[in-house]
Amino acid sequence: xxxxxxxxxxxxxxxxxxxxxxxxxxxxxxxxxxxxxxxxxxxxxxxxxxxxxxxxxxxxxxxxxxxxxxxxxxxxxxxxxxxxxxxxxxxxxxxxxxxxxxxxxxxxxxxxxxxxxxxxxxxxxxxxxxxxxxxxxxxxxxxxxxxxxxxxxxxxxxxxxxxxxxxxxxxxxxxxxxxxxxxxxxxxxxxxxxxxxxxxxxxxxxxxxxxxxxxxxxxxxxxxxxxxxxxxxxxxxxxxxxxxxxxxxxxxxxxxxxxxxxxxxxxxxxxxxxxxxxxxxxxxxxxxxxxxxxxxxxxxxxxxxxxxxxxxxxxxxxxxxxxxxxxxxxxxxxxxxxxxxxxxxxxxxxxxxxxxxxxxxxxxxxxxxxxxxxxxxxxxxxxxxxxxxxxxxxxxxxxxxxxxxxxxxxxxxxxxxxxxxxxxxxxxxxxxxxxxxxxxxxxxxxxxxxxxxxxxxxxxxx
Numbered sequence: 001x002x003x004x005x006x007x008x009x010x011x012x013x014x015x016x017x018x019x020x021x022x023x024x025x026x027x028x029x030x031x032x033x034x035x036x037x038x039x040x041x042x043x044x045x046x047x048x049x050x051x052x053x054x055x056x057x058x059x060x061x062x063x064x065x066x067x068x069x070x071x072x073x074x075x076x077x078x079x080x081x082x083x084x085x086x087x088x089x090x091x092x093x094x095x096x097x098x099x100x101x102x103x104x105x106x107x108x109x110x111x112x113x114x115x116x117x118x119x120x121x122x123x124x125x126x127x128x129x130x131x132x133x134x135x136x137x138x139x140x141x142x143x144x145x146x147x148x149x150x151x152x153x154x155x156x157x158x159x160x161x162x163x164x165x166x167x168x169x170x171x172x173x174x175x176x177x178x179x180x181x182x183x184x185x186x187x188x189x190x191x192x193x194x195x196x197x198x199x200x201x202x203x204x205x206x207x208x209x210x211x212x213x214x215x216x217x218x219x220x221x222x223x224x225x226x227x228x229x230x231x232x233x234x235x236x237x238x239x240x241x242x243x244x245x246x247x248x249x250x251x252x253x254x255x256x257x258x259x260x261x262x263x264x265x266x267x268x269x270x271x272x273x274x275x276x277x278x279x280x281x282x283x284x285x286x287x288x289x290x291x292x293x294x295x296x297x298x299x300x301x302x303x304x305x306x307x308x309x310x311x312x313x314x315x316x317x318x319x320x321x322x323x324x325x326x327x328x329x330x331x332x333x334x335x336x337x338x339x340x341x342x343x344x345x346x347x348x349x350x351x352x353x354x355x356x357x358x359x360x361x362x363x364x365x366x367x368x369x370x371x372x373x374x375x376x377x378x379x380x381x382x383x384x385x386x387x388x389x390x391x392x393x394x395x396x397x398x399x400x401x402x403x404x405x406x407x408x409x410x411x412x413x414x415x416x417x418x419x420x421x422x423x424x425x426x427x428x429x430x431x432x433x434x435x436x437x438x439x440x441x442x443x444x445x446x447x448x449x450x451x452x453x454x455x456x457x458x459x460x461x462x
Contacts, residue, residue, distance in 0.1 A: 004172030007043035011060050014038060018064030019071060027072040028131055032144035034064035035124050036418045040148055040202070043167070044175035044194045053116035058417045062123035065421075069127050080130045085377070085427050088369035089125050093117055095363030096331060103330035113331055124417045125370070128424020133432060135391060139219055141425045142209050142394045145401060145418075146222060146230060149206025152191060153237045156199065159189035160240055167192050188242045198414035200243025204250040205401040205419075207234035211254055212400060215261060216393020244299055245411060249404050257400060261388050266379050269387075273375050276368060276406045280352055284318050310349045310411055317346060317353040321360065328360035351409035371406050371419065374426035375399045378433075395429050398422050 018034045025033075038061025047055040069077055082090070096113035100106075132141060159166060164181045167190060168174050176195045181188045188196035213219045214227035222230060235254075239247050253272075260268050283289065289311045297304040316337045321328055329335040335357025336346040348354050355364040378395055388396050405419045 001168065001173035003043060003045045007045055007171035007173070008047065010171075011042060011045070011047065011055065011057070014042060014060045015064040015067050019067045022068050022071045027068055028137070028140060030068040030072075031065040031127055031131065031421070032141065034068065035061045035127075035421045036144055036148045037061075038064060039193075039416050039418050040152055041192050043171040043173075044192060045171070045173070053112060053119060056120065058120040058415070059116075061417060062119055062121075065127055066123050069131060073131055076130050077126070080126070083427075083431055085373055085431065086129070088366050088373050089122075089423075089427075091362065091366035092370050093122050095327075095359040095366050099327045099330040099359045099363065102327050103324075103334065105330050105332070109331065121417055121420050124420040125424040128421045129428050132425040133428045135432075137425055138391055138394045138398060138429045141422055142213055142397050143219060143222060145206050145209040145398070145422070146213065146219075146227075146234075148418075149203055149210065149234050150222070150230065152199075152203060152206070153234065155191045156189040156203065156237060156241060159191060160187055160242070163187045164190040164196070166190075186242060194414060195412075196241070197243060197245070197408075197412050198416065200238070200241045200246030201249075201405065201408040201412065201414055202416060202418075203234070203238045203241060204243075204246040204408075205404050207231065207238045207250055208253055208257075208404055209397040209401050210234050212257060212388055212393060212397035215257070216388035216390065216397070218388075218390055218393035218397065244303060245408065249407055253400055253404055257388065257396075264387055266387065269375075269379050272400075272403060273372055273379070276352075276372070276403075276410060279410055280356075280364070283314060284322070284356070288315065307411075309347060313347040314350050314353040317348065317357045321353075321357040324360060326360045327362050328356065328358045331358060334358075349413060350411055351413040351415065354413055368406055371402045371423050374423065374430045375403070377430040378426075391429075395426065398426055402426065 014034070018030055021030045021033070038057060042057045042060055044057060046057070049055055053059065094114055096117055097110045100110040100113050128141075132138075155166060164174070164178070164187060171192070175190060175193065181190065181196055189199050190196050191199055193199050193202065210227060210231040214231040220227055235250070238250055241247070256268065256272055260266075289307075293304050293308045293311065296307045317335065320337050321335060333344075335354070336344050336348070339345050352364060352368075355367055359366075378392070378399060402419055402422055405416070408414070
């Protein structure tokens with residue numbers, strides 16, 4: 001199946017539509033619609049443009065957000081003063097260019113690799129860092145995640161019953177093979193994303209955000225619907241997606257969050273944040289993960305075989321990557337493994353292995369550091385009250401969603417630039433907290449500083 005004309009039109013028209021929305025909506029709402037909505041609803045296809053990066057779904061989503069930001073908030077965009085935490089992002093931005101240069105692929109390949117990375121990923125982070133800086137920003141992006149999950153839920157339910165058909169019916173093609181959608185006596189939805197696994201990861205992240213918002217009371221209602229109802233409903237929908245990995249991640253992180261909330265053990269949060277780094281370190285040092293395969297066998301031999309195949313392929317990719325460990329092999333699939341006949345034998349399922357192979361330890365560290373570094377700063381905030389509370393609860397909702405995404409990329413390669421936008425917002429939030437002057441431990445309504453004019457007021461975000 002090939003994409004129909006409508007899929008091309010909607011992909012090209014998306015940035016223009018976001019520009020038109022500037023007449024009726026504030027810029028941050030348009031950014032959330034463009035990046036999160038674009039990742040969820042635009043067709044999973046691309047348009048080849050000679051001499052330019054391929055025009056893809058993430059590029060269209062980022063371009064729409066950028067156009068809106070330039071129209072409504074250009075001064076803020078260009079007044080950004082990067083902080084040390086942004087070094088991970090800048091390293092992630094230039095990593096493919098460095099790898100291309102070191103591997104001798106030429107200046108054109110170097111520049112196009114960096115430009116493509118900026119347009120697909122960099123725009124989302126840049127906008128998140130510059131336009132989402134006030135006290136309500138973290139709640140706004142958290143609400144965006146939940147609303148997007150609510151919007152996707154009925155489509156997921158429909159495809160769970162009727163089979164994954166929406167992309168074919170609307171855009172004329174299926175983004176991945178239909179044979180892998182039959183699961184557990186039903187269907188695993190794909191909707192408009194690249195695979196059912198991507199849908200599972202997104203819905204799990206959205207659900208996790210809703211759960212933490214509910215338990216922290218950071219947001220009590222959306223559209224007059226209690227957050228408790230939304231959170232429990234999304235949990236049921238996510239479990240019904242027949243994506244075992246996403247369900248395990250969701251339930252595991254909910255359990256961990258409840259444990260931390262009850263015990264106030266920030267050390268437990270630190271252990272969670274370090275899990276991806278620990279896993280990658282063990283894998284690159286030779287651990288084959290057979291214990292994980294044995295655990296997966298409890299879910300059936302098919303699951304165990306699938307995990308075994310992923311682990312074996314990650315191993316051969318990592319072994320080749322270690323031949324050029326710092327900056328990798330560069331683009332054009334040079335990191336892939338071929339047999340003695342020159343036949344490509346690589347199955348590249350895991351994003352961490354792809355990043356390691358193409359951009360080395362430098363690029364892998366930069367990518368994961370961009371997503372998890374804000375949480376290391378947030379975890380240092382001491383509190384005698386509940387850890388997940390108020391604006392800090394909303395921040396941890398987004399932080400744990402980012403962690404869920406990173407954990408999912410240890411087994412899958414389903415990039416979603418919505419998480420890069422969230423990473424930018426998280427970085428702004430932790431920087432704002434660290435830059436505030438000390439203040440009395442009082443509620444804002446009783447704090448004398450709350451009586452100053454709104455533009456000068458220092459607000460307690462805990």
